[in-house]
Amino acid sequence: MLFRSGQRILVYDLGGGTFDATILRLQEGTFHVLATLGDRQLGGHDWTTDLLEYVSRQLSEAFGQDPRDDPAVHQELYIRCETAKRDLSQLERVTISCMFQDKVSEFTIDRKTFECLTERRIQDSVSWCNHALAKANPPLTWAEIDKILLVGGSTRLRRVQEALAEASGKTPIRTSEVDTMVALGAAVIAKGTVRLRKPLIAAVSPSVTMGSRTQTGIVAVNVEDSCPRNLGTRVIVWDSDSPNIENSVIIPYGTIIPAEKQRDDFTVGSVGQIHFDVPIVEFDNMGPDVILKTCRFLCKPNTPSRSRIAICFKYDRSGEVNVEARNARTGETLDKQTVDYVEPDLSQF
Numbered sequence: 078m079l080f081r082s083g084q085r086i087l088v089y090d091l092g093g094g095t096f097d098a099t100i101l102r103l104q105e106g107t108f109h110v111l112a113t114l115g116d117r118q119l120g121g122h123d124w125t126t127d128l129l130e131y132v133s134r135q136l137s138e139a140f141g142q143d144p145r146d147d148p149a150v151h152q153e154l155y156i157r158c159e160t161a162k163r164d165l166s167q168l169e170r171v172t173i174s175c176m177f178q179d180k181v182s183e184f185t186i187d188r189k190t191f192e193c194l195t196e197r198r199i200q201d202s203v204s205w206c207n208h209a210l211a212k213a214n215p216p217l218t219w220a221e222i223d224k225i226l227l228v229g230g231s232t233r234l235r236r237v238q239e240a241l242a243e244a245s246g247k248t249p250i251r252t253s254e255v256d257t258m259v260a261l262g263a264a265v266i267a268k269g270t271v272r273l274r275k276p277l278i279a280a281v282s283p284s285v286t287m288g289s290r291t292q293t294g295i296v297a298v299n300v301e302d303s304c305p306r307n308l309g310t311r312v313i314v315w316d317s318d319s320p321n322i323e324n325s326v327i328i329p330y331g332t333i334i335p336a337e338k339q340r341d342d343f344t345v346g347s348v349g350q351i352h353f354d355v356p357i358v359e360f361d362n363m364g365p366d367v368i369l370k371t372c373r374f375l376c377k378p379n380t381p382s383r384s385r386i387a388i389c390f391k392y393d394r395s396g397e398v399n400v401e402a403r404n405a406r407t408g409e410t411l412d413k414q415t416v417d418y419v420e421p422d423l424s425q426f
Contacts, residue, residue, distance in 0.1 A: 121231030
């Protein structure tokens with residue numbers, strides 16, 4: 078596995094509970110994030126669940142009772158299906174046995190049947206890759222991706238590699254460290270260097286070095302991260318004299334992290350308002366909105382209606398987003414506290 082300056086790499090990360098597709102460009106020793114998307118509800122667990130549902134239907138038809146109604150049987154069957162899923166990465170067929178209604182039941186399932194049961198999961202993940210390609214600026218095609226790197230234990234599923242090869246025309250790269258690659262990457266970023274056992278990053282020419290290399294084989298690794306989705310808050314706006322709730326962008330998608338952005342065109346809504354809430358929202362047109370947390374800011378006594386408020390978002394390298402609010406006219410910072418998000422009651426406006 079050798080990365081060269083100028084290459085674009087699609088990282089396909091399928092773990093036990095989540096999926097992410099990230100496109101990187103390696104330039105002068107720095108990995109630049111071109112696009113990243115994912116599904117927090119898609120992971121290897123779903124493949125196990127699909128197999129569990131299939132076996133449960135077989136048992137229900139044979140015994141007239143769903144084994145999932147018995148918590149102990151359900152748990153045992155889930156474990157057996159998880160083992161079968163992993164074995165099907167190497168074997169053509171496996172046998173799943175389960176004690177149910179005082180009888181040992183066995184079901185044999187081949188890889189082709191398993192792949193048919195779970196094909197929709199594979200296509201969902203490929204669809205997310207296509208969205209990530211389209212979201213890059215400028216948009217990319219599979220032909221413009223130089224390498225595909227597999228991350229996460231669930232990428233051992235053979236159909237994952239086949240589907241990506243079909244979509245891209247390229248053979249994905251899967252190392253022996255798919256389970257620990259995220260942890261290793263986090264350690265490298267935290268330290269800023271990595272000791273190479275073999276060359277992973279190649280120079281364009283003998284006079285160009287990717288990162289700073291020493292005789293001990295230590296290479297500096299730089300990662301330029303960017304905001305994966307729009308970050309903003311929810312505001313009440315008036316359209317034809319009717320109030321509506323809308324998302325308002327403060328840090329746009331693609332902004333290089335760390336970032337600090339401020340907008341001072343917000344206002345309080347009513348005379349004597351004692352506080353206002355600022356939910357931190359991740360949003361785009363690719364998936365559902367995600368509210369990270371909500372900050373409540375306390376208004377000063379006798380704050381006039383329509384007083385302008387400046388909202389500042391600070392997004393650091395660790396992924397933490399901090400919010401500050403101040404009176405736009407006086408510059409006075411407002412006190413805050415963290416609260417649960419509650420959808421505003423528009424009838425009061």
